[in-house]
Amino acid sequence: MYNSFGYLFRITTFGESHGPAIGVIIDGCPAGLVIDESFIQSELSRRRPGQSALTTARKEDDQFEILSGVFEGKSTGTPIAIMIKNKDAKSKDYSHIADKYRPSHADYTYDQKFGNRDYRGGGRSSARETANWVAAGGIAKLLLGQIGIVSKAYVSQVGQITCSKPYQELDLSQVDSNDVRCPDAESAQAMEEHIKAVKKDGDSVGGIITGVIQGVPAGLGEPIFHKLHAELSKAMMSINAVKGFEYGSGFAGVAMKGSEHNDAFTKKAGKVATSTNHSGGIQGGISNGEDIHFSVAFKPVATIMKEQSSIDKTGEEVVVAGKGRHDPCVVPRAVPIVEALAALVIVDFYLMAQTSKLQE
Amino acid sequence: MYNSFGYLFRITTFGESHGPAIGVIIDGCPAGLVIDESFIQSELSRRRPGQSALTTARKEDDQFEILSGVFEGKSTGTPIAIMIKNKDAKSKDYSHIADKYRPSHADYTYDQKFGNRDYRGGGRSSARETANWVAAGGIAKLLLGQIGIVSKAYVSQVGQITCSKPYQELDLSQVDSNDVRCPDAESAQAMEEHIKAVKKDGDSVGGIITGVIQGVPAGLGEPIFHKLHAELSKAMMSINAVKGFEYGSGFAGVAMKGSEHNDAFTKKAGKVATSTNHSGGIQGGISNGEDIHFSVAFKPVATIMKEQSSIDKTGEEVVVAGKGRHDPCVVPRAVPIVEALAALVIVDFYLMAQTSKLQE
């Protein structure tokens, strides 16, 4: 169960950074969905390494193969298995850290938990796993497209550089128009320069991604332990390097009064709506029809080119420094990951909602 | 499955605010645990309404009954069922909002999802449910006590008033020494006064709770979709009024460089340790033996005594104002809830860890 996510639309993944392949089984996709493979490939390309000067130089074309569950272009209702072969895996890059514990990496904790660890490229702890999520999320997006739901995300902060405009004032169709994936051109340029400077210094920096899900009908989410935002949170906290999640008013809402924070119900164009949206589109764990919006905080990448002190398996003090090819800042490549996970969560709740009340 | 939480130590809950009783089944508690009922009762008393001038005047003694799973004072390994009867349920208080949608409450979304809603006291969406979690968490704490793990929490912010000291400089044994549950006496007094002022004004205010789990051995957590912090996040986001979660460096970590943020491994007293703890005790989703620390953001309570505009079931514009007995700020009573959920998460991972590697 440990490597599965979701309930009715459930993914189960496998794969290490330097093994022969990674992959994902999507179980519960309804039959009859047209599977647009080129769309899935384009989503993978948004995540893949080597796509710009801001990312790792590792080259993976991340070409995927569908092994099952699709017949004559449509889902059959049986499990859709997707495999992505690992190509540019330079295992030699990692031999120097086989016995060393890299600071703020998962080396030490894996060793403590499992005893036996594939140290090449981080093994199972590598963010390469997220390619599986993007592929599965591609199918989730296709399904959401059928019901008018769109899952979007963009970079709203890099280091201390923030995009000060709220998402409502941005053109979310322009997210991919620059390498950093911030739709505000001015902020994007400042972020990009900052990332390049940090990279040049052999260091890394964190960032924030804002997610926006539009078109969600009222009534998705389960009241107690499967609140829509709780599952979103769990999904986002599963991404490597994520340290925080907030939705709607988030941490800033703490300082508000109830009289300021409450979203008054009203009618817009004959439909129930709220005049503000501090609720972030979710009340009592269930969508209310407004935009769902949230933020995800990423720490600076742990792998840096600078020398750091640490210890090895035997407890001896050692010095480690990254030698491989790594991202100085993960948020540009993490945008499609956030979108994919959000899409997976929403599809799952959409399927659950089919059985909430007796059909008449 | 919707009303269950956890995997091997799994709780399933039921109950509405104004029904005959609420309750929880704890499935998977190992046999042989001494069940100290007075401890569980004391935990419930920390959460119950009417405990101080800062909380709602609703009176519930929250006396619990164990219906199964305990024999001669010890757990038998079979499900432990706990029931808490509802006593002071004044259903009349709610008749005025049977057809009205209170702003930022779950009235509208429940209606959209289920069609059929128990509107008395919020029904299933009431925070009364959290008494179930505290009861179950009491048992989790007893089990953790056997292995030296302690789950603590305290109020670190109310509105704009923050406790500026980090948790390491506070005496966490003093959390319950004041009504607001902040172990820093000076901050506590300012918070208390603020809550009273807000209450007098018929308004409400938000806050932040900081959680600290100590004594967790390295190796708890599952790498991909059951990361320790992801499950913690999901748990905390399940609490009514929570809008955000962060652990370790959290949102503030975004602005740091990798060279500042990385926690160097070192040895302390012959044991592996880290010199800083921006990781919050978790690396790659698995505990590393350091303190696990995190923050939970609560919005201001939606029920206020002021008049607010809204609509009713028929779409007509209406005015609503709280009439019942409500908390102006939930964080003082939410401290034991945060502790309980954290304990439930840790116990679950502790049990999972029994099967991570082959026994030798």
Next chain:
Amino acid sequence: MYNSFGYLFRITTFGESHGPAIGVIIDGCPAGLVIDESFIQSELSRRRPGQSALTTARKEDDQFEILSGVFEGKSTGTPIAIMIKNKDAKSKDYSHIADKYRPSHADYTYDQKFGNRDYRGGGRSSARETANWVAAGGIAKLLLGQIGIVSKAYVSQVGQITCSKPYQELDLSQVDSNDVRCPDAESAQAMEEHIKAVKKDGDSVGGIITGVIQGVPAGLGEPIFHKLHAELSKAMMSINAVKGFEYGSGFAGVAMKGSEHNDAFTKKAGKVATSTNHSGGIQGGISNGEDIHFSVAFKPVATIMKEQSSIDKTGEEVVVAGKGRHDPCVVPRAVPIVEALAALVIVDFYLMAQTSKLQE
């Protein structure tokens, strides 16, 4: 998870034979179902002890209370909790076997597994648990009633006395017309006399229950690991004393040729049908619209009034003999249990089927 059954319509149970109460939480019942409490009570009365000369003299009226999930007579979509208090629990009856292992009971295995055992009345291993299933099954039957599905069962064999007529030749509305619950009056009388003779002798005897589910539309069931008959089998094998399960042609089908066994498709009254039904209404794990029929084998009850040799906790040889009040043959009271479990399985698959294909 251990005490839960079902996926979308999921029950979680608790309770020991001699504790204060037993109970069940039904999670996933769609909102809007009219809950006919008198029907549920009548189902419990069909299972309760002391109902006829054929059953144990233990008196339990098995009156149930609904603690949550129902408002103004209808399900709300939140968990329905049902509690049944234990009344006539004579714990003294069991003190003599606190340290003895009764042959073919669960005393020894519970001790091996848990160390700590509630020995009164078998504790958690008592068939009293099945009252929970019948109560939950009552709700499942009410839901199935809305879509025209009926779950029936009857006694088709007691010891060596078989009802030779196939179910198609019996009037299943007459199942409750006699104490043994065989709708064939002649067989019923012979079975009844046999049970009485066995009882008089202080012994016990086994039996077979045949189940028939009618009105199931084609398309329920999941192809691989949740085949309709596999879940039915698991459900039936969960009943105390059950040793075997078969559906359709069952064990007898082994000796047939494919050319004899295959069910030819044809049309009846304009609808797809099969000319025979060796498939038992299920093909590839999915219902085909024909009657689902199956048989469940029950061993003779382990508790007998005769003396038997055994050992105690210390390994000493001892003699045990039943002293309490027990059924000489369980099948008459197990008929509503079989019906209830079958109803729970079908409701679950009915809900799952809502998401099998894309809605058009």
Next chain:
Amino acid sequence: MYNSFGYLFRITTFGESHGPAIGVIIDGCPAGLVIDESFIQSELSRRRPGQSALTTARKEDDQFEILSGVFEGKSTGTPIAIMIKNKDAKSKDYSHIADKYRPSHADYTYDQKFGNRDYRGGGRSSARETANWVAAGGIAKLLLGQIGIVSKAYVSQVGQITCSKPYQELDLSQVDSNDVRCPDAESAQAMEEHIKAVKKDGDSVGGIITGVIQGVPAGLGEPIFHKLHAELSKAMMSINAVKGFEYGSGFAGVAMKGSEHNDAFTKKAGKVATSTNHSGGIQGGISNGEDIHFSVAFKPVATIMKEQSSIDKTGEEVVVAGKGRHDPCVVPRAVPIVEALAALVIVDFYLMAQTSKLQE
């Protein structure tokens, strides 16, 4: 969730008969297990088609690849993905039945459930899926081998020809010494001749497989809904063509008296044992340390070479006859499948048992 089996040792499978590959993810295998690939391959060879004159002529060497979860010959505790490519898939063989519903196959029910069906070779409903189970079962067997548990099975009946000796009188190491996999040479020869005669006639015949699991310690199994025999039953009923399951005394136990059926506890060589084993090694759903033994009934294969009447998608009457390469009797090849599923069930319960009681 539909394509997953097991809880802590959980497999999730994919693949159609004529797609590019089938495969399985094994999630929850403890780290540190030596993965003997040649053993897994030998298990697959026992199941593969074309292995003898008794089986289908379809040629699949069923060579598997491990894609993840194994490093330097040992499991790492992360998911083990196994892929088996489909090689000899003659899709043309099936074009004639694309629109026809083969009697007693899953064609009609898949169409009713999903609308969209991969008709080539039965698609997902093909028994090719069982290769995944045998591969995963191979790993389960390796783990069981570490703790002294052996999962064995053999053919005990073909058509009306039964092996009359109980398993205790057979040499289970000789199961693979003949093509039919019955360790009693005389019975084996009669069975073999019968299968050949049936094949020559273009017909098919059923059979029974007996399973025996030895070395299981007392205490495995969960009391209520995860009884050891209930999960075994569900597993076996998941195999294509299975119609019945019984364990211990099974259906024959029905006709016995309690005084005959009860297994007296005694001591053998200083250990608790039972003098008989009608319980089949399981009491109250939990293993008691005796051999676990059970029987599985297989119907005659639905595909026969004779002409049969049926209907097509449009409801027109049609005639169908098998043209491909099929087994006249599945039991010889199903022996390793039964063993594999039993091993998967036992491993899962073994892992669960690690958390049954508090460690001292």
